[in-house]
Amino acid sequence: MVRAAGLVKKFGGITAVDGISFEVRRGETFGMLGPNGAGKTSTLRMMSGLSPVTAGELEIDGIDATANPRSVRDVIGVVSQHDGLDPDISVRDNLTVYGFYFGLNRETAGRRADEVLEFFDLKTRGGDSVDDLSGGMRRRLSIARAFVSRPRLVILDEPTTGLDPASRNRVWEQLAVLKKSGVTVVMSTHYMEEAAILCDRLIIMDEGRVLGAGSPDELIRARAGAEVAQVRPDDGQRDNVQRQLIEAGHDMSEIGAIFVVRGSNGQRADLSNISGARVSYRAANLEDVFLTLTGRGLRDE
Numbered sequence: 001m002v003r004a005a006g007l008v009k010k011f012g013g014i015t016a017v018d019g020i021s022f023e024v025r026r027g028e029t030f031g032m033l034g035p036n037g038a039g040k041t042s043t044l045r046m047m048s049g050l051s052p053v054t055a056g057e058l059e060i061d062g063i064d065a066t067a068n069p070r071s072v073r074d075v076i077g078v079v080s081q082h083d084g085l086d087p088d089i090s091v092r093d094n095l096t097v098y099g100f101y102f103g104l105n106r107e108t109a110g111r112r113a114d115e116v117l118e119f120f121d122l123k124t125r126g127g128d129s130v131d132d133l134s135g136g137m138r139r140r141l142s143i144a145r146a147f148v149s150r151p152r153l154v155i156l157d158e159p160t161t162g163l164d165p166a167s168r169n170r171v172w173e174q175l176a177v178l179k180k181s182g183v184t185v186v187m188s189t190h191y192m193e194e195a196a197i198l199c200d201r202l203i204i205m206d207e208g209r210v211l212g213a214g215s216p217d218e219l220i221r222a223r224a225g226a227e228v229a230q231v232r233p234d235d236g237q238r239d240n241v242q243r244q245l246i247e248a249g250h251d252m253s254e255i256g257a258i259f260v261v262r263g264s265n266g267q268r269a270d271l272s273n274i275s276g277a278r279v280s281y282r283a284a285n286l287e288d289v290f291l292t293l294t295g296r297g298l299r300d301e
């Protein structure tokens with residue numbers, strides 16, 4: 001469905017996307033995981049036909065997106081990072097007006113609007129003003145809107161950022177159902193849990209580059225092992241514990257007040273000789289992968 005090769009986006013002297021390559025298969029949910037400024041939005045906007053490609057190749061559903069961004073816009077649904085809903089018209093009208101952009105007549109646009117309102121659990125809110133919706137509902141509406149045109153590919157830029165856990169779960173459930181319907185989804189996120197739950201495959205991005213690619217499980221197994229140790233130094237023992245870990249040659253990173261120690265060859269790290277700290281083990285996750293790849297945590301807040 002998507003093929004990018006050596007894709008570049010520059011804004012004046014800033015290189016936002018620095019020659020990335022990836023492919024998205026039909027029917028899969030594909031993720032871009034990365035911290036603020038990684039180049040996710042810049043990449044998605046090029047894929048959406050909203051921002052010119054600086055260099056490289058980009059093909060969307062057989063269309064050369066570098067030459068025909070308009071044609072790309074006709075076949076995809078886009079949910080941008082900021083909602084872009086019209087507060088002056090009703091919830092339902094936001095959907096029908098969007099349908100008109102795609103050339104639907106009043107009747108079809110109305111029917112599609114009602115279908116997506118139903119699917120996204122907003123049926124009773126169709127007559128309300130957008131401003132009266134909660135944050136979670138507004139997000140669902142902006143996702144619903146992308147489906148009015150029945151796109152084959154939907155691009156979602158951080159679909160759940162800013163939502164509370166309950167609303168986030170709701171969006172996840174709906175995206176999981178949509179996935180079963182066969183639509184191809186490309187989404188960005190900086191929540192590793194979201195990527196792990198929804199994405200069949202993903203790329204990990206940082207500073208405009210792709211650092212790793214694969215299914216969540218593959219990435220975790222290859223880059224972090226099955227389990228990582230969390231080493232919590234006792235009071236005043238940080239430097240002592242760090243020295244012991246370094247001397248033992250462990251592969252580790254420091255997050256806040258904790259050392260995260262990765263195993264090797266699929267085995268968890270043996271820390272039985274470490275003194276002055278409490279050691280516990282947990283399953284490795286995508287945040288550990290990111291840490292391994294960059295030496296930094298995924299979240300900068």
Ligand SMILES: Nc1ncnc2c1ncn2[C@@H]1O[C@H](COP(=O)(O)OP(=O)(O)OP(=O)(O)O)[C@@H](O)[C@H]1O
Pocket residue numbers: 011014015016034035036037038039040041042043081190
């Ligand atoms: N319109 C623009 N003009 C100039 N620089 C830009 C523009 N848009 C993005 N950038 C720069 O490009 C880089 C990548 O930004 P981008 O928005 O693609 O990152 P992101 O991964 O989506 O981050 P976030 O998680 O914060 O949304 C940043 O350094 C950003 O400042």
Ligand SMILES: [Mg+2]
Pocket residue numbers: 040041042081157
């Ligand atoms: Mg962004």
